Amino acid sequence: MSQLVGIYAIAALSIREAVRQRLWLPFAAGAGLLMAIGLRLGAVDDSAKLKLAVVGITAVIGFVTVLLSILVAAGQVRRDLDARVAYLLFAKPLSRWAYVVGRWLGVMGILTAGMLALAVVGTLVMSTVFPALPQMRDVHKVVAWEEVSPLGEPITITDDSSRRMLSGQPGGGIRWTIAGLPTEGPQDGLELLVRVQVRGVGDQMALEESLVSVTAAPGKGGQRLLSLDPASPYGFGTDGAKPGPGQVVLRHRDSSRNDMVQDFARLRLTPDVIAPDGTTIIQITRLDSRSTLVLTRNATVLVARPGGGFLLNLVRGGLVLMASAGLLAAGTLLVATVSNIGVTLLAGLTMFFAGNALWTIQDTLAYEKLSAPVARLLQLAQVLLPDFDRFSVAANLAASQSIPWTAVGAAWMYFGLYAVVFLVLAWFSLARKEL
Amino acid sequence: MTVPTPAATPVLRTVGLGKTYHDFWGRPRVQALAGLDLEVAPGEVFGLLGPNGSGKTTTIKLLLGLLSPTKGEAFVFGRDPGDQDAKRRIGYLPEETYLYRFLDAEETLAFFGRLFGLPSALIKSRTDELIKLVGLDHARKRRLGEYSKGMARRLGLAQTLINDPALVILDEPTSGLDPIGSAEVKDLIIRLKQAGKTVLLCSHLLADVEDVCDRIAILHQGVLRELGPVDALLRADDRIQVELKGPNAEQLAAIRNAAGSSLVSVAPPRERLESHFRRIITEAKGGGSKP
Ligand SMILES: Nc1ncnc2c1ncn2[C@@H]1O[C@H](COP(=O)(O)OP(=O)(O)OP(=O)(O)O)[C@@H](O)[C@H]1O
Ligand SMILES: [Mg+2]
Numbered sequence: 001m002s003q004l005v006g007i008y009a010i011a012a013l014s015i016r017e018a019v020r021q022r023l024w025l026p027f028a029a030g031a032g033l034l035m036a037i038g039l040r041l042g043a044v045d046d047s048a049k050l051k052l053a054v055v056g057i058t059a060v061i062g063f064v065t066v067l068l069s070i071l072v073a074a075g076q077v078r079r080d081l082d083a084r085v086a087y088l089l090f091a092k093p094l095s096r097w098a099y100v101v102g103r104w105l106g107v108m109g110i111l112t113a114g115m116l117a118l119a120v121v122g123t124l125v126m127s128t129v130f131p132a133l134p135q136m137r138d139v140h141k142v143v144a145w146e147e148v149s150p151l152g153e154p155i156t157i158t159d160d161s162s163r164r165m166l167s168g169q170p171g172g173g174i175r176w177t178i179a180g181l182p183t184e185g186p187q188d189g190l191e192l193l194v195r196v197q198v199r200g201v202g203d204q205m206a207l208e209e210s211l212v213s214v215t216a217a218p219g220k221g222g223q224r225l226l227s228l229d230p231a232s233p234y235g236f237g238t239d240g241a242k243p244g245p246g247q248v249v250l251r252h253r254d255s256s257r258n259d260m261v262q263d264f265a266r267l268r269l270t271p272d273v274i275a276p277d278g279t280t281i282i283q284i285t286r287l288d289s290r291s292t293l294v295l296t297r298n299a300t301v302l303v304a305r306p307g308g309g310f311l312l313n314l315v316r317g318g319l320v321l322m323a324s325a326g327l328l329a330a331g332t333l334l335v336a337t338v339s340n341i342g343v344t345l346l347a348g349l350t351m352f353f354a355g356n357a358l359w360t361i362q363d364t365l366a367y368e369k370l371s372a373p374v375a376r377l378l379q380l381a382q383v384l385l386p387d388f389d390r391f392s393v394a395a396n397l398a399a400s401q402s403i404p405w406t407a408v409g410a411a412w413m414y415f416g417l418y419a420v421v422f423l424v425l426a427w428f429s430l431a432r433k434e435l
Numbered sequence: 436m437t438v439p440t441p442a443a444t445p446v447l448r449t450v451g452l453g454k455t456y457h458d459f460w461g462r463p464r465v466q467a468l469a470g471l472d473l474e475v476a477p478g479e480v481f482g483l484l485g486p487n488g489s490g491k492t493t494t495i496k497l498l499l500g501l502l503s504p505t506k507g508e509a510f511v512f513g514r515d516p517g518d519q520d521a522k523r524r525i526g527y528l529p530e531e532t533y534l535y536r537f538l539d540a541e542e543t544l545a546f547f548g549r550l551f552g553l554p555s556a557l558i559k560s561r562t563d564e565l566i567k568l569v570g571l572d573h574a575r576k577r578r579l580g581e582y583s584k585g586m587a588r589r590l591g592l593a594q595t596l597i598n599d600p601a602l603v604i605l606d607e608p609t610s611g612l613d614p615i616g617s618a619e620v621k622d623l624i625i626r627l628k629q630a631g632k633t634v635l636l637c638s639h640l641l642a643d644v645e646d647v648c649d650r651i652a653i654l655h656q657g658v659l660r661e662l663g664p665v666d667a668l669l670r671a672d673d674r675i676q677v678e679l680k681g682p683n684a685e686q687l688a689a690i691r692n693a694a695g696s697s698l699v700s701v702a703p704p705r706e707r708l709e710s711h712f713r714r715i716i717t718e719a720k721g722g723g724s725k726p
Contacts, residue, residue: 087501088533434501
């Protein structure tokens with residue numbers, strides 16, 4: 001309890017130190033970069049502009065926080081030990097664990113302030129460059145899916161593949177069960193976003209679109225037709241012909257394109273198709289015999305609702321990025337207690353790059369023939385190394401998909417565990433250190 | 436030689452305290468301290484003397500829990516070194532001034548005050564008082580990076596007293612100070628003593644030590660060579676010193692005649708501790724064992 005004042009004093013010292021040593025300069029440079037991005041955007045094609053801007057802003061925030069977490073943690077702790085201020089600190093009633101925690105919190109405080117500033121500048125730049133900020137959407141999870149035969153019989157999907165191909169006789173389809181929808185309050189915000197890959201068969205190879213019907217029901221049976229949002233970018237067909245009621249012309253969408261505003265046909269989900277427990281069953285029925293449709297469990301139909309303002313989501317994304325920065329700060333702090341400044345910086349950066357290159361380990365394990373011990377070692381590394389790609393902040397934001405608080409929580413649980421382990425080790429190492 | 440046993444619980448006590456520095460691989464490098472037995476009573480001003488590398492700073496670090504002993508034990512206020520409650524009552528001035536260059540004098544004192552959990556009103560009044568005490572009133576808003584060595588030393592001294600400590604440990608407090616500063620430190624120690632504080636003083640300025648210390652210990656190569664009250668240590672039993680104020684030549688001649696062959700010297704009084712210290716160290720170097 002008495003150590004709280006010490007933790008506070010050290011954390012406040014860290015922040016003051018960073019300000020006095022002009023560590024806000026990287027943040028200012030980052031902000032300048034954001035402005036430059038904003039000004040240069042005129043040169044890029046319209047549909048890609050917004051994505052580029054969002055990815056750019058997220059990258060600047062991620063880069064600056066990561067870099068600073070390593071620089072600040074290494075610099076401050078190493079200086080205390082090298083300049084022997086530590087003699088004086090630990091001759092005071094300051095526990096070594098309180099010192100470690102205080103320094104770490106100080107770094108996080110600096111990063112939080114910088115991240116918030118960059119998010120605000122980024123949002124300002126966006127709102128001057130674009131007529132409107134992207135509308136963020138929250139997506140509900142698919143809990144089950146099944147195939148429906150052209151005769152209307154359900155076919156359980158037993159294999160664990162997440163893709164399904166529909167071809168041959170028309171009238172067959174797929175049903176998705178989606179849970180957790182709001183049953184009270186205004187529901188006109190609920191949207192159904194639909195995207196498929198379309199392929200032709202035989203001499204229809206060039207086929208790019210297919211007629212389908214999209215229906216929904218609160219339970220099995222009783223499917224009701226859903227109508228297209230007039231502002232939907234797709235669904236009406238290229239020739240401008242209006243499809244019949246409940247019918248949608250789905251254009252081919254590459255699976256890599258997932259912008260929630262631009263790449264999905266948008267339909268209204270009415271309250272009458274939602275069961276009292278918040279579930280709904282959505283069905284896509286293939287109506288065009290010439291086409292082959294490729295549908296996936298998690299990316300073909302999305303039930304979306306408004307996901308909050310852009311700035312709020314950017315900040316939540318920033319908090320996710322800061323979780324990984326917190327891990328890096330803790331790891332760097334640990335190395336700083338045992339090694340010199342050069343090694344400490346190198347270790348921090350190595351940690352970051354190793355965490356970002358985890359996919360190479362995955363690929364090596366998947367595609368290379370490895371001897372058993374090497375495979376074992378790589379598997380161990382895969383389990384032990386933190387995966388900095390785990391939470392795709394930039395991709396989600398660029399797709400106008402919101403970053404919910406649960407994602408922030410999950411990121412802090414994941415990276416926080418590493419951070420706690422590193423901090424405990426740092427304390428242990430410092431406690432045993434002879435000054 | 437007998438160590439006088441103080442009545443109250445000693446503020447500092449070491450029992451066979453020893454420290455051997457090891458290298459990275461755990462091999463013994465230097466024996467900095469070899470079995471030190473000391474007790475310092477409350478209210479005492481205790482001088483720890485010894486040539487460079489004799490183990491004084493090592494002893495202090497052991498007492499503060501900054502190092503762990505390789506043998507023996509140390510107690511501060513009857514507790515283990517490093518005990519938070521013990522540290523709360525200690526003021527420590529390291530042998531070199533280690534402070535944050537990016538803080539100014541007020542911020543430095545406020546920072547250390549906060550580490551002690553002092554309320555901010557108290558921190559403010561003590562900061563004011565201490566900055567004036569060490570004569571830095573004109574530089575209170577300047578960053579320490581701009582301070583001269585002696586100015587930083589003065590602030591280090593102020594920092595030592597921020598928690599109104601019951602035990603003040605000063606490791607060469609006058610290093611880098613001008614003569615006036617040194618004299619002020621001496622006065623300060625005397626005032627601390629009058630206020631009932633315990634002081635552990637390491638210094639190479641033997642005249643000062645002689646003036647302010649009640650007892651001294653002399654270390655050489657980590658071994659205690661001498662321990663006792665300053666007066667007793669410096670009393671040469673078979674000699675008498677006659678001090679005359681402004682004697683004339685006739686008086687001196689008369690004394691010389693009267694004393695005859697038992698006269699040792701006629702000279703102005705010298706810094707006696709200095710010669711005593713030299714003798715102890717010369718003896719120790721000549722293979723003399725611990726007295
Ligand atoms: N960190 C260390 N590692 C190894 N040896 C050390 C270390 N610190 C001190 N020593 C050694 O321990 C011995 C005692 O050093 P100490 O600093 O206690 O001396 P001191 O009496 O304070 O000297 P000075 O008057 O120069 O300050 C010296 O031989 C020194 O070389
Ligand atoms: Mg020393």
